[in-house]
Amino acid sequence: MAATSRDYYELLGVERGANEADIKRAFRRKARELHPDVNEEPDAQDRFREVVEAYEVLSKSETRQLYDRFGHAGLRGGGFRPTQFDFGSLNDLFSAFFGDDLFGVSPRARRARGADVAAEVAIELTEAATGVRRDVPFDVVVKCGRCRGSGAEPGSGVVDCDTCGGTGRLQQVGRSVFGDFVRAQACPRCDGAGRVVEQPCAECEGSGRIVDRRTLDVEIPAGIHDGQRIRLSGEGHVGSLGGPAGDVYVRVRVKPDRRFVREGDDIYSTIDLTITDAALGTTRTIETLAGPAELTLPPGTQPGEVRVLPGRGMPVLQGYGRGDHRVLVNVIVPRQLSAEQRALLEQFAGSTGADNYRGDERFFDKLKSAFR
Numbered sequence: 001m002a003a004t005s006r007d008y009y010e011l012l013g014v015e016r017g018a019n020e021a022d023i024k025r026a027f028r029r030k031a032r033e034l035h036p037d038v039n040e041e042p043d044a045q046d047r048f049r050e051v052v053e054a055y056e057v058l059s060k061s062e063t064r065q066l067y068d069r070f071g072h073a074g075l076r077g078g079g080f081r082p083t084q085f086d087f088g089s090l091n092d093l094f095s096a097f098f099g100d101d102l103f104g105v106s107p108r109a110r111r112a113r114g115a116d117v118a119a120e121v122a123i124e125l126t127e128a129a130t131g132v133r134r135d136v137p138f139d140v141v142v143k144c145g146r147c148r149g150s151g152a153e154p155g156s157g158v159v160d161c162d163t164c165g166g167t168g169r170l171q172q173v174g175r176s177v178f179g180d181f182v183r184a185q186a187c188p189r190c191d192g193a194g195r196v197v198e199q200p201c202a203e204c205e206g207s208g209r210i211v212d213r214r215t216l217d218v219e220i221p222a223g224i225h226d227g228q229r230i231r232l233s234g235e236g237h238v239g240s241l242g243g244p245a246g247d248v249y250v251r252v253r254v255k256p257d258r259r260f261v262r263e264g265d266d267i268y269s270t271i272d273l274t275i276t277d278a279a280l281g282t283t284r285t286i287e288t289l290a291g292p293a294e295l296t297l298p299p300g301t302q303p304g305e306v307r308v309l310p311g312r313g314m315p316v317l318q319g320y321g322r323g324d325h326r327v328l329v330n331v332i333v334p335r336q337l338s339a340e341q342r343a344l345l346e347q348f349a350g351s352t353g354a355d356n357y358r359g360d361e362r363f364f365d366k367l368k369s370a371f372r
């Protein structure tokens with residue numbers, strides 16, 4: 001299905017009677033104007049896609065005729081679908097259309113952004129609660145220092161590539177949804193540069209780039225969740241021919257903590273009360289991520305009850321406040337009794353009745369509501 005409902009002629013800024021050359025020229029002009037590398041406006045990508053779609057339709061006589069006669073509906077009926085493309089491969093798209101470069105410049109001046117790098121770091125839950133700085137090591141492609149990225153051994157020269165005769169490209173017939181096209185592919189020997197070095201640099205073997213192990217001090221914000229990524233802009237692989245470097249994405253793993261279970265920004269822990277503490281009431285010091293807290297459990301505390309310590313959970317990432325700390329009560333029962341204890345308990349049992357126990361709180365319901 002077509003992505004835009006706008007008029008294709010209008011999008012390209014041409015008359016309905018425009019010939020093939022006019023359409024091509026108009027597309028080139030629009031594409032240069034809207035390319036996301038040069039156009040910072042937020043809607044540039046969408047507008048670019050529209051223009052590409054318009055060109056796809058109007059540059060082929062079958063689709064153009066369908067569109068001229070029946071409009072967008074005709075194209076849909078004819079099974080037309082705009083190409084889904086990735087902005088990273090716009091240059092390829094352009095070579096597919098024109099057999100040349102997007103900006104109509106020689107391939108040796110082609111700048112490309114470097115690729116992104118993925119790294120990972122594991123932290124404790126307690127560190128996620130406070131925020132932490134970590135040295136994160138990763139391998140990254142950087143410009144070779146020995147040849148300053150030229151690939152030539154210092155003192156040696158650079159000559160035209162004899163595989164492509166110095167043009168940097170080789171013609172190749174390719175196939176696409178638009179039919180066959182001649183694709184000017186970057187020459188594999190010189191990598192599109194058109195020039196090769198006489199004597200390759202001893203450090204980088206002529207590539208001009210080397211892999212370097214780097215370590216960055218990364219600030220991990222308080223409240224980060226397991227699996228979230230931190231972007232370090234411009235710290236990724238070096239771009240080609242002066243293009244900008246890619247980014248580093250650091251994936252943060254938050255290790256499970258023996259004492260706590262995290263649920264969003266809330267923290268759960270459990271507390272074991274003896275049957276007597278549960279019946280008589282008690283005060284306990286509870287470990288929380290925000291430090292120790294006093295928790296008073298009234299007489300008659302039941303197993304499965306949840307006590308909430310507000311604002312003592314995880315800090316909210318890039319926000320204000322904290323989640324809650326929720327304590328799930330467990331009641332433990334003695335596994336063995338001395339003769340004296342047994343006698344006391346029997347005496348106690350004899351003195352109690354249904355009045356001492358209320359049946360209106362069902363353990364299972366409480367347990368369910370503990371984990372909202």
Ligand SMILES: [Zn+2]
Nearest residue numbers: 144147201204
């Ligand atoms: Zn080098």
Ligand SMILES: [Zn+2]
Nearest residue numbers: 161164187190
């Ligand atoms: Zn070459």
